[in-house]
Amino acid sequence: MLLNASILKVLPLPQFISINHKHARRRSLCCFGKNGESNGLSSGPFQMDHDDMEVHQNHSQSFNSKEEKQIDIWRLFKEAQQNILYLNKQRQMAMEELDRVKNERNSLLNKIEQLEAKKQGNTRRDKLAISSELLLRIDSMVLTGIIGGREASDFRKLVMDSRGGVADDFYDAIYKKDAELLAELRHFSVKGKKKGFHVVHICTEMEPVVSVGFLASYVTGISRALQRKGNLVEVILPKYAELNLDEVQGFREVEAQFYSYFNGQLHENRIWTGRERVYGYSNDFERFTYFSRASLDYIVKSGKQPDVLHIHNWHTSIIGPLFWDVFVNQGLEGTRILLTCQGFDSQCLEQPEKLALCGLDPARLYRPDRLQDKEKAHLVNILKGGVVYSNEVIIMPSIESNDRIISGLGHGLEPTLNIHKDKLLIAPCGFDKSTWDPSLDKFLPQNYSADNVMGKSVCKASLQRHLDLPQQASKILVGCIYSDISDFDLENLKMLVWMASKRGVQFIFMGFSQSAGISTALKFFQEDMTDENMRFIDNYDEALSHLIFAGSDIMLCPSFDTLLLQVPLKALKYGAAPIAVRFADNRFSPNRHFGDHDMADH
Numbered sequence: 357m358l359l360n361a362s363i364l365k366v367l368p369l370p371q372f373i374s375i376n377h378k379h380a381r382r383r384s385l386c387c388f389g390k391n392g393e394s395n396g397l398s399s400g401p402f403q404m405d406h407d408d409m410e411v412h413q414n415h416s417q418s419f420n421s422k423e424e425k426q427i428d429i430w431r432l433f434k435e436a437q438q439n440i441l442y443l444n445k446q447r448q449m450a451m452e453e454l455d456r457v458k459n460e461r462n463s464l465l466n467k468i469e470q471l472e473a474k475k476q477g478n479t480r481r482d483k484l485a486i487s488s489e490l491l492l493r494i495d496s497m498v499l500t501g502i503i504g505g506r507e508a509s510d511f512r513k514l515v516m517d518s519r520g521g522v523a524d525d526f527y528d529a530i531y532k533k534d535a536e537l538l539a540e541l542r543h544f545s546v547k548g549k550k551k552g553f554h555v556v557h558i559c560t561e562m563e564p565v566v567s568v569g570f571l572a573s574y575v576t577g578i579s580r581a582l583q584r585k586g587n588l589v590e591v592i593l594p595k596y597a598e599l600n601l602d603e604v605q606g607f608r609e610v611e612a613q614f615y616s617y618f619n620g621q622l623h624e625n626r627i628w629t630g631r632e633r634v635y636g637y638s639n640d641f642e643r644f645t646y647f648s649r650a651s652l653d654y655i656v657k658s659g660k661q662p663d664v665l666h667i668h669n670w671h672t673s674i675i676g677p678l679f680w681d682v683f684v685n686q687g688l689e690g691t692r693i694l695l696t697c698q699g700f701d702s703q704c705l706e707q708p709e710k711l712a713l714c715g716l717d718p719a720r721l722y723r724p725d726r727l728q729d730k731e732k733a734h735l736v737n738i739l740k741g742g743v744v745y746s747n748e749v750i751i752m753p754s755i756e757s758n759d760r761i762i763s764g765l766g767h768g769l770e771p772t773l774n775i776h777k778d779k780l781l782i783a784p785c786g787f788d789k790s791t792w793d794p795s796l797d798k799f800l801p802q803n804y805s806a807d808n809v810m811g812k813s814v815c816k817a818s819l820q821r822h823l824d825l826p827q828q829a830s831k832i833l834v835g836c837i838y839s840d841i842s843d844f845d846l847e848n849l850k851m852l853v854w855m856a857s858k859r860g861v862q863f864i865f866m867g868f869s870q871s872a873g874i875s876t877a878l879k880f881f882q883e884d885m886t887d888e889n890m891r892f893i894d895n896y897d898e899a900l901s902h903l904i905f906a907g908s909d910i911m912l913c914p915s916f917d918t919l920l921l922q923v924p925l926k927a928l929k930y931g932a933a934p935i936a937v938r939f940a941d942n943r944f945s946p947n948r949h950f951g952d953h954d955m956a957d958h
Contacts, residue, residue, distance in 0.1 A: 484583070487515055489530050489606035491590070494541075497534050498658045499612035505659020505687065511541050512660070516552055516588040552587035555579075556662040558651045560634060560644065560671045562591050563791075564600050567898050568634050570698055570922065571668055574752075577788035590662075592651045594643075597632045614657040616650040617715050625650055641706050641738070642713065644671040649714040652678060656686045666694045670704040673742025674714065677727070680745055682715055695746035696783075700767040703739040705729055711736060725775075731768050740772050749776065752783040787922050792902075794930050799902035804931075812906060812931050819907030822900075823891040825862050831889075835908035835932070837866045837901060837923060846881050849937070857889045864904055866893040905930040912937050 491512060498508045529540045557579065561572035579589045593599075601607055615622040623646075631637060648667075652675065655662070667675045676693055684691075708722040721727045722736060726744055729737040743749055773780060790796070794812075795805040801818045804811025813829060820827045834856070853863055867878050882892045893900065905911065911927035915936045927934040 485605040486526060486530060490515055490526055491588075492606055492608065493530065493534070493537060495658045495660075496608070496610045496612070497538060499610055499614060500534075502534055502538060505656075508659040509661050512554070512588065514541075514544060516554060516586075552585070553582075553663040554588045554661070555582060555590070555664045555666055556655065556660065557589070557591040557666045557668070558648065558672045558675060559591065559666075559668040560594060560647075562593055564603055564898055565593060566596055566599055566634060568896055573787060573791070573922070574696070574698075575668070577786070577791070580788055580790070590660075592654070594647045596634060614653060616646070616653045618646050618649060619713050625654075640671075641704060641710065645674050645710075645714045648672050648675045649678060651675070652683050656683060656688070659687070661687060662691055664692055664694050666696065667742065667746070668696050669698060670702060670739035670742065673704075673738050674716075676742045676745030677716055677721055678714060681717070681720070692748075693746040694748050694750065695742045696750040696752065697739070697742075698752060700739065700769050703737050703767065703769070705732055705735040705737055708736045729768070730771060737769075740769060743769065743772055743776055746779070748779050748781060750781045750783045752785060785922055785925060787926060792905075792926055792929060794906055797902055797906070799899040800906050804906075806931075809931060815903060815906035816908075819864070819903050820862070822903070823864060825864075825889065825891060831860055831862050832910065833862045833864070833908050834910045834912060835864050835866075835904040836912040837896075837904065838914070846877055850881060850885060852937070853885055853890065857887050860889065862889045864891050864893070864908070866896065866901060866904060905932060908932045910935055 494503075494508050494511050494515075497503045498505060503511075526537075526540065526544075529537055532540075557575055559571065559575050560566075561568055561575065562579075563572040563576040566572065575591060579591060582589050613624060615624055617623075631643070637643065651672075655665075665675065665679065667673060673695060676695065679688070679691070679693055708718040708727075711718045711721055711727070718736075721741065724730070724733075727736040727738070727741040729735045729740065794800065795803050797803060800811065800815055802811035802814040804815070816829065816833060817827055819825075819833070825833075857863060865882075878894075905926050908927075908930075909932060911923055911932045911934050913923035913927075913934055913936055916924055916934075924934040924936070
């Protein structure tokens with residue numbers, strides 16, 4: 357190797373400088389030969405640096421690739437999680453939509469069933485209305501002298517034997533004039549034997565026309581039950597000042613004259629405005645005696661020959677002796693008398709000479725075995741006359757036996773009941789299930805049943821709102837519907853109500869009485885019991901009575917033995933707890949704490 361002469365001169369001392377070895381390798385010198393070729397030794401460090409750079413780059417790329425993969429995995433996981441949440445949400449929405457569709461389907465099915473039932477009911481009602489209208493037209497033709505009583509009786513039998521067929525045949529004919537209708541009636545014939553009975557009620561009440569107490573619902577219920585069995589049922593009522601005629605179909609005034617005997621002369625029976633109240637006047641005996649005589653005169657004049665005359669309580673009991681002493685031989689030989697008595701506490705005692713007002717013979721009836729009262733022998737007992745002169749006597753509502761009633765519950769009529777015990781019948785208390793059913797009740801804001809009781813809370817809120825009571829579902833609401841109540845019972849009831857109301861219990865009283873004295877006592881009771889948690893309704897309101905049963909948690913009743921107004925049975929039907937308040941027997945403690953339990957916990 358050739359050396360340059362200039363490098364032989366003295367070199368300066370070296371200076372030590374701290375350098376980065378990594379950078380030093382990058383600054384390595386290369387020696388070149390004479391041919392300018394690089395020294396082979398100088399290529400080693402450079403090659404190593406190049407390999408290190410490739411390794412570093414590969415390592416970085418590998419690290420970045422793993423990091424990117426992890427990011428991609430998390431991104432996919434989050435997307436999958438979001439998709440799962442979305443699918444769950446969509447599934448939940450689909451399930452809710454499915455439930456909604458099912459509920460709508462069930463609701464539609466229920467509505468269809470209700471519409472079908474209503475349609476069937478309307479069909480039956482239309483047929484019944486046509487038959488009733490036809491019977492009224494027959495009565496009108498008899499009263500106006502177009503036809504005789506015998507022919508009218510035959511026409512009524514035709515109508516009674518074919519209730520559905522006659523409705524179809526006379527759908528348009530009932531709107532024709534009497535002469536045209538009569539022509540079609542005479543061409544109408546029905547083959548077959550008589551299938552049902554002809555029953556005529558002569559009474560003082562009937563739902564929904566006029567309703568004061570239990571009698572009204574009883575007359576309507578038994579009439580509907582008899583009609584469903586194919587019997588012909590008619591009801592004769594007095595013309596009071598206030599009658600609900602909205603649901604009376606085919607109502608008409610007949611321009612005809614017929615007279616009734618009363619107080620020594622014949623009276624023309626015209627339509628006039630009667631008394632406002634049903635009971636409670638000093639001349640109630642005269643009022644209902646005239647009505648009873650006029651009803652029998654109407655039956656004879658119209659040519660009716662009913663199988664049964666159904667009379668009720670003392671108010672129409674005079675029909676018994678009137679029928680057998682005056683009317684039985686006027687075409688009514690096949691008719692029998694049925695008396696229904698809702699209790700013996702109201703009997704109507706009068707002077708014997710007053711019997712002559714309606715054409716009866718006082719001397720004939722003023723006897724111990726007929727109408728003479730046992731305890732007050734100078735008076736006649738009208739209810740006793742009904743028992744003596746009726747073919748059958750139904751006692752209701754009561755759960756007592758015949759022997760128990762005869763021995764101690766006759767209110768002085770025990771000897772008479774014992775003599776006529778063979779014709780006494782004890783009837784269980786009941787009510788028309790088509791009218792008193794919370795699942796079908798037309799008076800309720802929302803129907804309910806044992807399977808779905810949500811509607812009962814709606815009824816409770818509606819009742820509280822209607823009577824301006826504090827609307828709290830947790831408050832106990834006690835209903836009380838009564839007719840007659842003693843002064844002693846009122847004093848005990850006052851203590852009970854006063855103590856319970858202080859605990860926030862709400863009370864609703866619906867009261868009415870046939871006695872003026874009891875009405876006065878009830879008025880004083882209301883004045884003494886003024887409280888924001890109490891409401892009093894003086895008159896019986898049919899629609900409100902349904903809402904009281906539906907909205908109340910508890911229903912008070914005198915006892916379970918005397919089922920007047922059917923309070924215990926109706927309460928159970930409407931999901932309220934009936935409580936018998938036996939004040940007279942001291943079986944009820946006024947210290948019972950209604951308010952110690954929160955209804956929200958039940």
